[in-house]
Amino acid sequence: MAAMLATPKTAANALRKLVGNVADALLVVVALASLVFLALRVLPGDAASLVLGDQATELERAALRAKLYLDQPLLLQYTHFLRGLVTFDLGESVRRPGTSAVSLVVGAALPTAGLAGLAVLMGAAVGIAAAIAGAGPWLGERRSWVDKAATALAATPLLAIAPVFTYALAARLRIVPLPGDPEAGALGLFFASGLLALPLSAHVARVSRAALDDVARAQFLDVARAKGGSFARVLWIHALPAAAGPIVTVIGAQLGSLLGGAIVLERLFERRGLGSLILDAYASRDLPVLEAAVVFSGALFAFVQQLASAVHALIDPRVR
Amino acid sequence: MIRVNRSDHKVRVMRGVPLAMVIATSAIVALGSRSPTRLVPALSWASPSLQFPFGCGEAGVDLLALVAHATLRGVALASAVALTGFLVGCPLGASAGLFRGRFERLVGRTCDLVQSFPSFLLALVVLSAVRVPTRVHLGVVFALTAWAPFARLALAQTRVLRDAAFIEAARALGASSARMIARHLVPNLLGVVAVQLGATAAAIVVSEAALSFVGFGTRDGVSLGAVLDQGVASMLRVPHVLFAGAASVFVTSASLMIAGRMASSRSDTHVGRAR
Numbered sequence: 357m358a359a360m361l362a363t364p365k366t367a368a369n370a371l372r373k374l375v376g377n378v379a380d381a382l383l384v385v386v387a388l389a390s391l392v393f394l395a396l397r398v399l400p401g402d403a404a405s406l407v408l409g410d411q412a413t414e415l416e417r418a419a420l421r422a423k424l425y426l427d428q429p430l431l432l433q434y435t436h437f438l439r440g441l442v443t444f445d446l447g448e449s450v451r452r453p454g455t456s457a458v459s460l461v462v463g464a465a466l467p468t469a470g471l472a473g474l475a476v477l478m479g480a481a482v483g484i485a486a487a488i489a490g491a492g493p494w495l496g497e498r499r500s501w502v503d504k505a506a507t508a509l510a511a512t513p514l515l516a517i518a519p520v521f522t523y524a525l526a527a528r529l530r531i532v533p534l535p536g537d538p539e540a541g542a543l544g545l546f547f548a549s550g551l552l553a554l555p556l557s558a559h560v561a562r563v564s565r566a567a568l569d570d571v572a573r574a575q576f577l578d579v580a581r582a583k584g585g586s587f588a589r590v591l592w593i594h595a596l597p598a599a600a601g602p603i604v605t606v607i608g609a610q611l612g613s614l615l616g617g618a619i620v621l622e623r624l625f626e627r628r629g630l631g632s633l634i635l636d637a638y639a640s641r642d643l644p645v646l647e648a649a650v651v652f653s654g655a656l657f658a659f660v661q662q663l664a665s666a667v668h669a670l671i672d673p674r675v676r
Numbered sequence: 677m678i679r680v681n682r683s684d685h686k687v688r689v690m691r692g693v694p695l696a697m698v699i700a701t702s703a704i705v706a707l708g709s710r711s712p713t714r715l716v717p718a719l720s721w722a723s724p725s726l727q728f729p730f731g732c733g734e735a736g737v738d739l740l741a742l743v744a745h746a747t748l749r750g751v752a753l754a755s756a757v758a759l760t761g762f763l764v765g766c767p768l769g770a771s772a773g774l775f776r777g778r779f780e781r782l783v784g785r786t787c788d789l790v791q792s793f794p795s796f797l798l799a800l801v802v803l804s805a806v807r808v809p810t811r812v813h814l815g816v817v818f819a820l821t822a823w824a825p826f827a828r829l830a831l832a833q834t835r836v837l838r839d840a841a842f843i844e845a846a847r848a849l850g851a852s853s854a855r856m857i858a859r860h861l862v863p864n865l866l867g868v869v870a871v872q873l874g875a876t877a878a879a880i881v882v883s884e885a886a887l888s889f890v891g892f893g894t895r896d897g898v899s900l901g902a903v904l905d906q907g908v909a910s911m912l913r914v915p916h917v918l919f920a921g922a923a924s925v926f927v928t929s930a931s932l933m934i935a936g937r938m939a940s941s942r943s944d945t946h947v948g949r950a951r
Contacts, residue, residue, distance in 0.1 A: 384792060391798070395805035511933055513882040515889065516926040519904060519918050523911050609791075616796030616886060623890040624908060634797075635890055638804045650801050657794045 370669075377665060381658035388654035392647050393437050397430065407450055407641040420450070424643060441651065447644035457648035460633065465652060468629035470545060472618050475552035476607060482553065483560025484603065488591065490561070491568045503565065509558035514617045518551045518624060534625060548625060552617050556610050563606040567599035574598070600671040608664035615657055691938045694931035699751060702744040710741035712898050721914045731916045733906045739917065743924045746900045750884055750928060753811055754877040757818045762873055764819075765826025770861040772827070773834025774853060783827060790824040796883065803892045810894055814887065818880050825872050833865050867939055874936010878929040885925050900925045 404417040404426060421427045424447070425436050440446045446457045483506075489495060490502035525547070526534045532547040571577065572595070580594045619631030626632070630653050637646040719736035722728060730739035772783035799817045803809045837843060838861075846860050881900070887893050888901030900921060907918030 380789070380792075383789065387789075388793070388797070388801070392801045392804075395801050511878075511930055513878075513885075513925055513929050515882055515886050515901070515904065516922040516929075519908055519911070520922045522908075523915055523918055527911055528915075612792075612794045612796065615794050616883070619796060619800075619890060620886050631890075634800060638800065639891065646804060650797060653797055654794060657797070658792075661792055 373669070374666075377662045381655075381662045384658040385651065385655045389437075389441055389647075389651045390434075392650045393434060396643055396647070397426070397433065407643065423447075424450075437647075446648040446651075449642055449645050451640050451642045451645075457644040458652075460645055461630070461648045461652045464628060464630050464633040464649070465656065467627065468618055468622070468631060469656070471549055471552065471621070471627075471629065472614055474545065474549035475556060475614065475618075478549055479553035479556030479610075480560055480603070480607060482557040484564050484596075486557065486561040487564035487568055490565050491572070492587070492591075502561070506558045506561040506565070509554060510562060512555070512558075514551070514555050514613075515620055517554065518617075518621060521551060522624065544625075548621055548627065552614065552621055555617070556607070556614060559606050559610055560603060564599060564603045567602040568595060571595050571598045597671055601668055604664050604668040604671070608661050608668075611657060611661055611664070615653065688938050692935050694927075695751075695935035698747060698928055698931045702747045702751075705740055705744035706748055710738050710744075712737065712742040712745040713896070714738065721910055721917070723914065724916055730920045731914070733903065733917050734910070739903065739920050742898065742903055743900070743920055745898050746903065747924055747928050749811065749898060750881045750900055751877075751932070753815055753818075753884060754880040754932065757815050757822050757880050758873050758877040760815075760819045761822030761824075761826050761876055762869065765823035765828075766830045766862055766865060766869060767857055768823070769827035769830025769832075770834045770857045770865065771853065773831045773838055774857060774861065776838075780831070784831060787824045787828040787831070790821050791828070793821060795821045796886070799883065799887060800892060803887070808895050809892060814884055814894070818883065822876055822880070825876065826869055829869050829872055830862075830865050833868050834861055837861060837864055870939035871936050874933045874938075877936070878932040881929045881932060882925065900928070 404420045404424075405412065407420060408416055418427070425433050428436075437446075444458050449455045449457055449460060452460075486502055486506060490499050490506075495502065522534070525531050533541070533544045576598075577590060577594055580590045585594070618629065619634065621627070622629045622631035623635060630649055634646065634649045634653070636642070637649060714737070716732070716736035719728070719732045720734065722732040722736065724731040728738055728740060730743060733739050733742065768783060769787075772780045795818075798821065799814075802817045802820075803813060806813050843856065843860060846856050851860070884893070885899060885901035885904065888897075888899035889904050890901075891905075893899045893901055903917065903921035904925065907915075907921045910917050
């Protein structure tokens with residue numbers, strides 16, 4: 357693999373791919389940023405009166421318009437906005453004067469990143485374990501149960517099960533703390549991530565099962581078994597890396613719903629994070645914070661997605 | 677084109693039953709005298725009873741009526757958006773596959789980009805610009821991204837079909853591109869794409885509920901997400917509101933998903949998966 361990488365042609369290809377990926381990610385972020393910019397300005401309704409309410413005096417509105425550059429031509433506003441994007445300065449929060457929007461967003465990003473990152477880890481681990489259980493010899497006839505459970509779980513919306521699980525486990529049985537509780541600590545985070553990981557694990561289980569079945573027919577596994585490799589060795593060294601591509605791809609594809617799920621869970625648990633920041637900023641019409649939070653979430657999302665495809669290429673030399 | 681295998685056919689028709697039951701039950705309730713907006717404060721958070729099978733919610737709203745109306749509106753919105761996505765995406769993908777070259781690459785790349793968009797975030801962004809979100813706004817927001825999976829599936833399937841003998845025959849007979857897409861390609865895509873219709877519609881029912889759960893929904897409060905929101909608020913006192921909301925979200929989205937498999941027999945789906 358290393359030798360393959362070293363040849364100039366593959367290196368150039370890898371570089372071109374990297375540049376392409378970065379361009380893709382940038383395109384998504386800029387598109388989202390421009391959309392949020394346009395949405396808050398072009399669609400009907402005066403932004404200043406949206407922020408201040410209908411009772412505000414004309415003077416107050418004018419002051420706010422000047423502060424948000426809303427009194428300038430659209431193109432100039434856009435230039436301001438783009439410059440702000442590049443310099444990470446999207447203005448001050450309207451609701452909490454003196455706090456920059458970016459600092460609010462960065463503070464909120466950590467809890468969300470923790471929640472989603474843990475959910476990805478748990479989802480991948482549980483999903484792959486389920487797929488191995490379904491593909492391995494231990495369960496016998498009951499192997500199809502794993503598939504059925506995964507299919508059912510994948511079809512169950514997080515929105516429907518998260519509140520029910522929360523009611524059962526946190527409110528009724530009190531096994532886990534309510535994750536919104538400031539004293540919930542690690543167990544609360546674990547519970548919230550577990551909920552977020554449920555649909556992901558089902559998708560991972562289905563895809564990795566299919567990938568493992570695909571790989572199982574490959575000749576190199578016969579060779580590995582013929583050489584006397586144990587089941588574990590054949591699985592870990594030969595089968596799983598070859599099946600990793602689809603697994604990483606499905607995680608990348610699920611990131612969008614993971615982000616949506618994180619927003620829903622933060623609302624459900626009243627937990628601090630990007631999602632609740634966006635919702636608060638929307639409710640109080642705090643435009644700079646809303647813009648910064650959306651752009652940052654989009655950037656994070658695009659970055660992780662490209663990370664997934666890079667990991668895919670790293671594990672599976674066929675993709676390079 | 678459509679091979680009918682008797683037993684298979686029966687199974688396929690059966691897949692429409694759950695959705696039909698959901699719609700019929702909701703319609704019967706909705707057409708009755710129950711109102712989803714009439715409030716009877718004396719009955720706030722009342723438990724299920726004979727008169728109110730699902731119980732009452734915040735300020736004594738009749739949950740059965742609320743769930744029925746919300747389900748009907750959710751399914752209507754989801755069907756409209758899924759159909760729009762289908763009508764835009766299918767011909768687009770099919771023509772991209774048929775014309776090949778730059779156009780095919782462009783459509784493929786655009787689908788990639790749109791599908792890699794965080795759609796929930798997009799919905800929040802667009803909805804944050806309107807003062808009072810209505811169902812039309814929601815529909816437009818969802819339709820922005822809903823066409824992409826259809827176009828991509830149609831493109832993949834057309835790549836398989838475009839070298840088939842019947843396409844060549846149609847071309848030899850002088851069929852125009854539009855005719856080839858409408859009469860020869862799209863009918864052959866239906867089996868694969870119908871699954872996507874169901875999946876898209878189910879996803880939209882859930883997204884609409886999720887948006888209204890987090891406070892971006894329509895102001896009338898007639899949404900499954902609003903029921904869930906009430907349920908979460910009252911979880912510690914009365915759990916029935918929560919169960920009514922969660923169960924109806926699940927049943928509606930699952931029935932849509934199952935109904936999407938109506939048009940597809942096993943053999944069809946595999947071509948789509950193979951890609």
